[in-house]
Amino acid sequence: MDKRIEFERLLYGTTVDSLSSQETAKVKIKTLQEWIITNIPDRLYRFRANTEYAVSALRNDEIWGSNLWEFNDPYECIPFYNLDTIQSELERELSFEHILNLIQLFKSGNIPAAMTNAFGAEMVERIIANIPDRLDESALRTNCEIMKQQIIAFIVQNFNDLCDQFFTGILQAESQRHIACFSEHNDSSLMWGHYANGHHGFCLEYDFKSILKPCQQGCTDIKGCNNFMITPSIAPVIYSKSRFDATSHLLTVIQANIIARAEAPMELYYGDTLLISKCLLTKSLDWEYEKEWRLFSPPSIDSVTNHKVIFSLKPTAVYIGRRSSAEQAQILNEICKEKDIPCYQMIQNYHGDDFKLFPVSYAEYMKGTSPRK
Template sequence: MGFDKESWLREQLTIAFQDSSQALQFIEEKKCKLNNKLYKYCPISDTDDIVQYPIENLKNDIIYMSRVSNFNDPFDTYISFDLNNTFENFIPKIIEMNTELDGELKPLVSVVLSLLMAKRPLKEDCLNNPQLFEIVGVDGREAKQVQQILNGQFPKIEAAKEAYQKMIESVKTEISNGIKKSREIINEKYYISCFSTSSNNALMWAHYSNKHKGFCIEYDLEKTRNTNFLINLYPVLYSKKRATIPSNLFDITATNNIKISTSNESIVDLLCALLTKSDIWKYEDEWRLLLYGGTMGVNDNKFKIDCINKIILGCQIEDKYEKILTQICKTKEIHLSKMLLDENEYQIHEEIIF
């Protein structure tokens, strides 16, 4: 059986959030899964008269952090939202806290809502719903008598339906504002940098290193003392279905002032949603550094790193950039290698330079 990445991630996050002393164990688990190595593919532009920022970042031991709104996949981190599912989860709490509903009307509203949410014929279903029999106190009577009594109850059921519509309209605006607020926070406050578990992925070289003209950085996780880097490093989860904003992200203690929840469960669900992308990208085998801007060492989209171990040159890199990167490696006393085309197969392989 394959490794269930999402179950492992949820379990580790839950443990770490419940007991911060377990964060170090989570770090060790991650390092073990990665065999202590991570890779970042870097492009070198074909335009000579511009600053080659990936090279400058390498010189300065910098990782560039992108805002999620800059990603090339429009679905990436743009979490969808299932409004019906959210209402189904919220409705029992909303009904319970609604002071405008009297005690008799609350159970009627609950039954009516369950039918409306299922888009079932209201009257026919109500007449055959045993919960309504209990509400009007006619359990066990003849079916004909029950129907007669329930027909008499329909003014109350219609009132329950009207109460539902009024209640939902008032809550809908608050939930929509909550969705907007959560997306703004994600887009403006979270910064992401992307890595891979492999350095010889030909598609990655083509897509992210300007058709093999760039380079790839190897990071040795054993060398870093930057705990922010290790703690906030997570595997990407791949799925055919879009990630949805978890309904438990919203605190509806007050329906006129819905807030974003900060419970451990909500944060775990949100992180997993942020880390989920389409399975068409599965070949990337991506891990992400996910940081909340302003609090985790991000400065002008830059994050300091201390564990660069090796530079791998693309097989199509220009001579002048090969010389520049060779000198950087010598200055930093890190390893250097180069990818070469295989003579017999459609593959690339790494050749050590020093």
Template sequence: MKLYKYQKYSHQTLGSIIKNKIWLSGAKNFNDLFDCKFQQDKFTENEYIELKHINDFRKKQDIPYVDLGFSKFEFNEIIFNDVKTNAMYHGAQEYLYEFGIFCLSEIPDSILMWSHYADNHKGICLEFDVDLKLNNTLLAVNYATKYPKVSIYDMGINLAKTTHSILATKSADWSYEKEWRYIVNDKSDQLINNPFKLTSIIFGARSKSEDIETILEAVKHNKDVSFKKATQSNTDYEMLISDYVHI
């Protein structure tokens, strides 16, 4: 499967390509105010008891768990105390912000994404070959009109599934991006080794000739990488992608 990353050209971008690295962003700094948010859903006393037993087991086995942060005697007070409930969910939200996310798209020819993410067509778009079987934290984004509804119980029973559900859900307004997300725990705002194979670099319709030459020189030893160019159609509102011919 091919997935694409639109980027502004910079020394940092060039360095990442040369070193075969990718930058994982934290959701707290995303441009979408609604990204990675969820609705609070309360849970029952029976669910609390079940979750308490599960957590005790996970502690002994050194398995990640959701810290309830209160005793059974405080349970009823918390259920009817919005301040304490909100504090619990605030902690869960901060936990989500610790994840590093690498955003990709199914399409390399989006006019909006070339404009928004690739410096008004002056940047580049990286093409990656992705094996979904080898990347189980690479998730297709679900587009919705409402936040995912999540309780602390949901997070406690299946932390990975619930976390991924929240981190891979966005407003339907963004559906044109056809986004996928590579998600890594506790790696927010960090540079990591690239888990995918870079197969092509697409230059923007307004890419500067000196930027193109710099990239060609930097990547010339990697025979697995091809070069393409995005151009503006003369008849339709669309971007055309074709092989780059070096003159």
């Protein structure tokens, strides 16, 4: 099985809700952590244009991340919601049978701990005290239907505002992070053309595998850990024909508005606390050629900036673009000497039938002992 498909099934299949215990959340997220640590490639590559700040970052071993608004795909990290799912969830949650079952649970005293956490002990006691000894199921059925129609009417009337809250909430959470993009390969002419200024730039090689380790922060609440409990936080992009389905968050938004209107002292229920990671890692199938891995900064509450340094790591090699100027190539080679890392020149292969580029030692290239064109 393709590794990315394996990760996609693992990530999308891992759901931690806000009522999960810390131990359950830890076990689930640890499974994702272990997959990433085991499967990250030995080397990842970052393409750069020949700019002053890119060369400066290389000198200083800085990895800069960009805000999602700087990405070139307007659908980048933008999820969608499914109206059919919303309707079916409302039908289930507001059905007479579901509410009757809840009442019977309260009445019997067999209340799940998760429900007590959601309602609060005081509210649970009030609910139990107000349950009559004998239920009028006919009246309850009528009241359930009335409540359902009122809630549906509220949703329909305020749907545009609810959708605004849905997208605003997700995008605000996403914009608290900066992302640096890496590829599994450095021989793609398309990648050099798109991300290294038409082959005039350069490519940096990094070894994340040897430094990747479980996070040691010891957070008391890890249910919403979108860093996969690893340092640094890095994961492969999932390429898909459809955007990520974040309907669970719209249901939370609807719930929040209903609770506020009813002034009920209830905790909000989040169906998927890993939702932000799933949004940030889902990308259109059109970009599959990139074979991308994403490095994330920790969430920040500071004002949004377009770019910032998110990690410090010395590259293990530098690759000079096929069309890089002699002057720029020499600058890059000198930096490599200072850092004691290999420097390569990318050249075309005239002896094969593919469109890939391949590297040769820059020193050998300049001596003329390797193919030059």
